[in-house]
Amino acid sequence: MKRALLTISLALGLAGEVWAQVYVVTTDGRRMEGTAIRARPDGTIILTTATGQLEFPRDRIRQAVAPRPPEFDQAMRALQEKRYDEGIKLLRDVIQKARFLTWDETASKLIGRAYVEKGDLPSAIKAFEDHLRMFPQAEQDSDWIWHYYNALLQAKEFAKLEPRLNKLVAEGARKDAARAQIMRGDVRLAANQLEAAVLDYLRAVMFYSSEKDLMPGAMLRTATTLERMRDSRAKDWYRRIVEEFPSAPEAAEARQKI
Amino acid sequence: MCARPICSVVAGVMAVLAVAASAPAQQSSEADREYAFASWLVENGLADFAERLVDQLARRFPDQAERGRVILAESLIARRRFADAEAIAAAMPKDSPRTQAVRLAIAKGYYRVGEIEKARAIYDAFFSQYKGGIPTDPDFRRFYMDSAYQFAKMLEAAGDLRGAAAAFEKVLQASQEEADVARRLSAELAQLWVRAAESAPAGAAREEMLKKAKALCDEIQWKGLDLWFGQSVITLAHIEIVRGKKDAAAKLIRDYMDILRQLDDILKKEEIPMALSPMAGARYLLGEIYREQAEAALAAGRSDEGVDLLVKALTEYFNVFARYAESEWAFPAGERSNDLKARLEAMGRKVTINPGPYMKNIIQARFRLADNLFMQRRYAEAAAQYLSILNQFPSFEGVGRPLTNLIVCYAHEKDTLAMRAVAEHIVERYASDADAPTGLLAAAKICFDRAEADSYLYLYNLFVDRYPREERTPMVLFSLSGIMRNNGNEEAANAYLQRIIRDYPDDQYYLRALNHLAWSHYRAQRFDEAVKTFRLLIEKTPPSHDRALAQFSLADAYVRMNDFTQAIRAFETLQQWLGPTGENPAYGQTSAEIAKNRELLRNATFYLGYSLSRLDVPPDRQRAVRATAVKMLEDFVAKFGETELAPKAMSIIGSIHLELGDSAKAASTFDELARRYPTSEEGRSAHYARISAAVELGRPDTAREAWNEVRREPARFSLDQIVRMGDLMRKAGLLEEAMQAYDLVRGNDTADRTQLEPALFGLSSAAYDAKKYEEAVAALTDLMRRYPRSGLFYQAKFMLGRAYRELGRLPEAVDALNEVFRFATDPVLINTANMELAEIQIRMARAFQQQNRPAEQREQILAALASYQRVIISGNDPKDPKVRPMIEDALAASVPLFLEIGFFDRAVENCETYLNLYPDGSRVSDFRRWREEARLKAVTAQP
Known part of the structure; x- marks a missing residue:
């Protein structure tokens, strides 16, 4: 997580010049630069240009971008130094200050993850759900939504998690479906339903073998769960990991078991 | 010949060799995906998971349950349960392609375990359907072709x-549209015909096979120049x-040697298996030619020439054996090599063969020959081969398998000594080989199937003792436990289980061992041990039907220990686990498990009520707890009234009502029980309970009614039950009914002593109480006649005395009491007899009085007084509560008699004794x- 936060921070830092820009993109695709920008509470955007101020109702805006608030960088530094409360507060300030101006979304995305790092799962889940309420399109953000699912898994909020996973398994893109299959196995494992968990992991191995980066994890889970069931075939699966993915981190663990 | 056409051999070969790794068909539905998954599970060694999944799928997709049958069959075949797989196939539509696929899968399974004839029978039956031609449907034609090839x-x-060649012809017939495949098949078939001809005697049949082979070769050669051309x-x-024309053969080979070499080089370069190279056959045949020429030269006395030719032959053979070890020419080449080496050495020549990098090939090729014999069940020959090779090559990678086969050969040959020798050699010399231990198990299985206990126990015990870390050791320990248990040696059986529990806590047999051990304790009524073991089992078992069953067993053990508090807790835990309907999926995945869980839940409900009642x-x-029990049991009866436990539940309810003093409710419950479940054990006992309740309530008519029902069908009741009912009614004053009950027992030829004795005594008591003294005497006489040493002797004699007394047969009454005096030592009995005797003597006195016989009258009165005085005087402790009342009665009876006969002083004396002893x-x-x-009177009587 720390690495992930740092990565975002660096990426944002490198694109620093970009984020000093002030502009609006309308729904018909036109981009208008300005010198200053603000938003009203109802979402109306007011862009100051050389020729004066322009107002855009919310439903005519595709994107409104303000300069990066200094609080955002402060927040990132605080989080990297594990001053989570301070960092989260700063992110919330950014949301308030830059509402409707892109930075609110950027900051909101990070709050849930910050709480997870802190170890406060209930707050993390609430933050993730707040973000989804404010930005429903985040549901389709494959990179981000899995942080939410992981938090639900860790917090054992299975009633919320399972329907989402079932939907992904049935309809999601291949990678998401594979991850969902594996995570559903984790849910069942946490509920001590060992056989059901093994079957989910095996489905991932069978149907999503092309998702190579996920296979060692699925196989390792299969092996460890079979081991928990005292099933002697666990060893066969440890061997498979070592044979098929010898350089994967899971192979090191598997080697100990052979 | 140009190389260019030969290069196309690579493409052709690759096309033919390429495994048709077709992408899995697009699964269009969830059912498709799940059934494909189930099939995949079987292929990946998880057949048991597949079976359970198929069960779930049958419930989720009932219209597609048929698909599950194929997978179930595959799973059963994978687990060698061929009979069960055949049962599934038999239940499927006969002509369905799925059914045929299942049947052929069974055939393959049979083949894998060496049951060749069974496999052949299935294939023959399959192909007999296509005598007229081959399937036209492309998919099925492919299936037919693959099946024929495998066959x-x-x-x-x-x-x-010959059989193989005939099957090959089917394949060829079906593959005509695929040119490359057809060419390869033609080449293989041609070789097969020649090999078949080689082993056939010279004659028309052989020539026919050779002609077929030639025709195929001509067609191959006519159609192109490639690898198959070379073949x-x-x-x-x-x-x-085969026709004996060696020169013609040599010429053919020489003429085409360049092409054959080119093909060989191409195969090497392209890393295609060398088994396909025609050079293997060419060199072998050259070896044959050289060998025969050598024999001819030697026979003609040209020994140098003969030896040179033998060396040439050996060179060819050995090269085939070493370089083309995978080829079918390798075995015969290997055999020929050995023969020629021995031949040359016998001729005084030193033969040095350097296998170079081909050592492994050589070893494997030699073993393959032995393996072939093994597969054909020619065990004695196979054993000789294995032994010879193992002596030459005692250690190499893969030595475990031939060792295994060797011991199995001896097991089949019933050569116990050799088998044991090999077993011990394996465990000593090859202790670290991973495959060798399999031999012990395989040999043990053979001995087990023949019920040779000494042998299989020896082998199994050797295995578990010497391979404690082997994966299968817990399984073998478990099997040994079962064997011991079946032999009645529970202690030894449990010792094996203890080993699993102690040494293999992570193994799959750990839980099974715990389960079996717990049940062993339970059966032996070591309930405290059973409880401990069940607890551990439950702790270690994840949520599943097995866990629920263990929990029920734990609760049941507590019931047996009469620890109802713990039993109730355990049953309630089970109820929480299974949920209100018993369908919690965490504890039951398959329909069978769900059904069993429902049954557990039902039984737990009953036993919970029972425990609350106890x-x-x-x-x-008490009232509140019992009321809870009643409610629980009533609900049970309402829901599960058709089960065996329902009458028991009602009986318990009735008993609770009786316990609480609610006789009316008890009677009503028992009535209902008898009405609803007349044939059940409880229903039959219900009559007793009804009678009891009716008596208690003071309702003799109800009691009589219940008795009359019994009387109408006495065969439904046991004699013990009838005796008990008789006793109950007798005590309640229903004397006629009691006598009827006892009479039923007396008149039953099957009644034994335990029933007759109490019945006869009961009958006499009831008859006496009913003043039917003759009948009482008859019953008592019968009792004494049958059982002179009866435990009821004294009671019977007293009653007999009384009955005779009432009948006026006083001498006989006295005789009966004299029997008591004769044998009794207990003071109570003696005093009672004296009191009874006195009664009789008084009656006799009164009788004499009526007959106006004063002397006899006085005599009897004096005798009665003596009897009473014996009670009063002879060593009885008046403070003893058992005799005190008798002394009082004796004094009360004596004084009037003393007054009657004028013994006034004695009368005064007795009065003062009484007033002394009984002041209140x-x-x-x-x-x-x-x-x-x-x-x-004393004063006035004085003169």
Whole structure:
């Protein structure tokens, strides 16, 4: 997580010049630069240009971008130094200050993850759900939504998690479906339903073998769960990991078991 | 010949060799995906998971349950449960492609375990459907072709070359549209015909096979120049050799040697298996030619030439054996090599063979020969081969398998000593080989199937002792436990289980061992041990039906221990786990498990009610706790009224009502029980309970009614039950009914002593109480006659005395009491007899009085007084509560008699004794009055 936060921070830092820009993109695709920008509470955007101020109702805006608030960088530094409360507060300030101006979304995305790092799962889940309420399109953000699912898994909020996973398994893109299959196995494992968990992991191995980066994890889970069931075939699966993915981190663990 | 056409051999070969790794068909539905997954599970060694999944799928997709049958069959085949797989196939539509696929899968399974004939029978039946032609549907034609090919290979390995060739013809017939495949098949078939011909005697049949082979070769050669062309050259040369035309064969090979070499090089370069190279056959045949030429030269006395030719032959053979070890020419080449080496050495030549990098090939090729013999069940020959090779090559990678086969050969040959020798050699010399231990198990299985206990126990124990870390050791320990248990040696059985529990806590047999051990304790009524073991089992078992069953067993053990508090807790836990309907998926995945869980839940409900009915509670809580039990059991009866436990539940409810003093409710419950479940054990006992309740309520008519139902169908009740009912009714004063009950028992030929004795005595008691003294005497006489040493002897004699007394048969009454005096030592019995005797003597006195026989009258009165005085005087402790009342009665009876016969002083004396002993007695006033009367009479009687 720390690495992930740092990565975002660096990426944002490198694109620093970009984020000093002030502009609006309308729904018909036109981009208008300005010198200053603000938003009203109802979402109306007011862009100051050389020729004066322009107002855009919310439903005519595709994107409104303000300069990066200094609080955002402060927040990132605080989080990297594990001053989570301070960092989260700063992110919330950014949301308030830059509402409707892109930075609110950027900051909101990070709050849930910050709480997870802190170890406060209930707050993390609430933050993730707040973000989804404010930005429903985040549901389709494959990179981000899995942080939410992981938090639900860790917090054992299975009633919320399972329907989402079932939907992904049935309809999601291949990678998401594979991850969902594996995570559903984790849910069942946490509920001590060992056989059901093994079957989910095996489905991932069978149907999503092309998702190579996920296979060692699925196989390792299969092996460890079979081991928990005292099933002697666990060893066969440890061997498979070592044979098929010898350089994967899971192979090191598997080697100990052979 | 140009190389260019030969290069196309690579493409052709690759096309033919390429595994048709077709992408899995797009699964269009969830059912498709799940059934494909189930099939994949079987292929990946998880057949048991597949079976359970198929069960779930059958419930989720009931219209597609048929698909599950195929997978179930595959799973059963994978687990070698062929009979079960055949049962599934038999239940499927006969002509369905799925059914045929299942049947052929069974055939393959049979083949894998060496049951060649069974496999053949299935294939023959399959192909007999297509005698007129081959399937036209492309998919099914492919299936037919694959099946025919597998059948051919199976027959070839089993040594039935003609059969294999016939099967190959089917394959060829079906593959005509695929040119490359057809060419390869033609080449293989041609070789097969020649090999079949080789082993056939010279004659028309052999020639026919050779002609077929030639025709195939001609067609191959006519259609192109490729690898199969090369193979056909070898086959044609082989035909010539079989016909004895070595020169023609040699010429053919020499003429085409360049092409054959080019093909060989291409295969090497492209890393295509060398088994396909025609050079293997060419060199072998050259070896044959050289060998025969050598024999001819030696026979003609040209020994140097002969030796040179033998060396040439050996060179060819050995190169085939070493370089083309995977080829079918390797075995015969290997054998020939050995023969020639021995031959040359016998001729004084030193033969040095340097295998170079081909050592592994050589070893494997030699073993393959032995393996072939093994597959054909020629065990003695196979054992000799294995032994010879192992002596030459005692250690190499893969030595475990031939060791295994060797011990199995000896097991089959029933050579116990050799088998044990090999077993011990394996465990000593090859302790670290991973495959070798399999031999012990395989041999043990063979001995087990023949019920040779000494042998299989020896092998299994050797295995578990010497391979404690082997994966299968817990399984073998478990099997040994079962064997011991079946032999009645529970202790030894449990010792094996203890080993699993102690040493293999992570193994799959750990839980099974715990389960079996717990049940062993339970059966032996070591319930505390059973409880401990069940607890551990439950702790270690994840949520599943097995866990639920263990929990029920734990609760049941507590019931047996009468620890109802713990039993209730355990049953309630089970109820929480299974949920209100018993369908919690965490505890039951398959329909069978769900059904069993429902049954567990039902039984738990019953036993919970039962436990509440037996729970020891303080009196102030008793009614409430029992009421809970009643409610629970009533609900049980309402829901599960058709089960065996329902009448038991009702019986318990009735008993609870009786316990609580609710006789009306008890009677009503028992009535209902008898009405609803007349044939159940409880329903039958219900009559007793009804009678009891009716008596208690003071309702003799109800009791009689219940009795009359019994009387109408006495065969439904046991004699013990009838005796008990008789006793109950007798005590309640229903004497006629009691006598009927006892009479039923007396009149039953099957009644034994335990029933007759109480019945006869009961009958006499009831008859006496009913003043039917003759009948009482008859019953008592019968009792004494049958059982003179009866435990009821004294009671019977007393009653007999009384009955005779009432009948006026006083001498016989006295005789009966004299029997008591004869044998009794207990003071109570003696005193009772004296009292009874006195009664009789008084009656006799009264009788004499009526007959106006004063002397006899006085005599009897004196005798009665003596009897009474014996009670009063002879060593009885008046403070003893058992005799005190008798002394009082004796005094009360004596004084009037003393007064009657004028023994006034004695009368006064007795009165004063009474007043002394019983100052607060109920008869004090009588004794005072008598004393005064006696004193007065004593004074007035003085002269």
